[in-house]
Amino acid sequence: MNEAFKALADPTRRHILQILRDKSMTAGEIADHFNISKPSISHHLNLLKQAGLVLDERQGQSIIYSLHTTVVEDVIGWMFGIINKQEKRD
Amino acid sequence: MNEAFKALADPTRRHILQILRDKSMTAGEIADHFNISKPSISHHLNLLKQAGLVLDERQGQSIIYSLHTTVVEDVIGWMFGIINKQEKRD
DNA sequence: TTCTTATTTAGATGTTTGGCTAAATATATA
DNA sequence: TATATATTTAGCCAAACATCTAAATAAGAA
Numbered sequence: 001m002n003e004a005f006k007a008l009a010d011p012t013r014r015h016i017l018q019i020l021r022d023k024s025m026t027a028g029e030i031a032d033h034f035n036i037s038k039p040s041i042s043h044h045l046n047l048l049k050q051a052g053l054v055l056d057e058r059q060g061q062s063i064i065y066s067l068h069t070t071v072v073e074d075v076i077g078w079m080f081g082i083i084n085k086q087e088k089r090d
Numbered sequence: 091m092n093e094a095f096k097a098l099a100d101p102t103r104r105h106i107l108q109i110l111r112d113k114s115m116t117a118g119e120i121a122d123h124f125n126i127s128k129p130s131i132s133h134h135l136n137l138l139k140q141a142g143l144v145l146d147e148r149q150g151q152s153i154i155y156s157l158h159t160t161v162v163e164d165v166i167g168w169m170f171g172i173i174n175k176q177e178k179r180d
Numbered sequence: 181t182t183c184t185t186a187t188t189t190a191g192a193t194g195t196t197t198g199g200c201t202a203a204a205t206a207t208a209t210a
Numbered sequence: 211t212a213t214a215t216a217t218t219t220a221g222c223c224a225a226a227c228a229t230c231t232a233a234a235t236a237a238g239a240a
Binding site: 116117118121128129132133135136150151152153 | 184185186187188189190
């Protein structure tokens, strides 16, 4: 989950997740939302993928990225653990 | 909220939050949980404070740090926003 | 006031990160 | 096969970050 927290620390990467929330997209479509070079966006996508926050799938020439929510749920769980004082940790 | 996400990206700082979940502590007591110099822990505490994740209060010679959950709740809200596809953003 | 304890500030250093351009790879099409 | 399109990889650089030691500040005790 450390990689996920690190991935979430960057505003561009959080924005990518918000964009993917609405619909899955190719790397190029995602890049079109930013004033950042495609290689840089590709690098961000790779970090998000390593963190388990997105999935990628090649479709012809393009690679389609989609949200993967399992790890997000894990992070939410961790955060709730911080908030809920009464609940005893294992 | 960007500062909170950045603060959460570091494992030491997340550990500090977990420690403070159980009870508020002085900077020194917190530092005793780590093999890191006190100035470094002090720096982490300052970042957590800037991010609104902890509060500090002087009590005599010591400074007591405590969890502040409001921003954690905001972050959780953001994360839920990522997960819940159906919910339309404003 | 002087000494001790608790904590932070200052300044230095090595590592990580986010961005870039240029080159490489993968696929589709002519 | 040759060319075009989509994306990633490689290599570079400046800024940010995590850590350290030494010095400064704040409060209490002698």
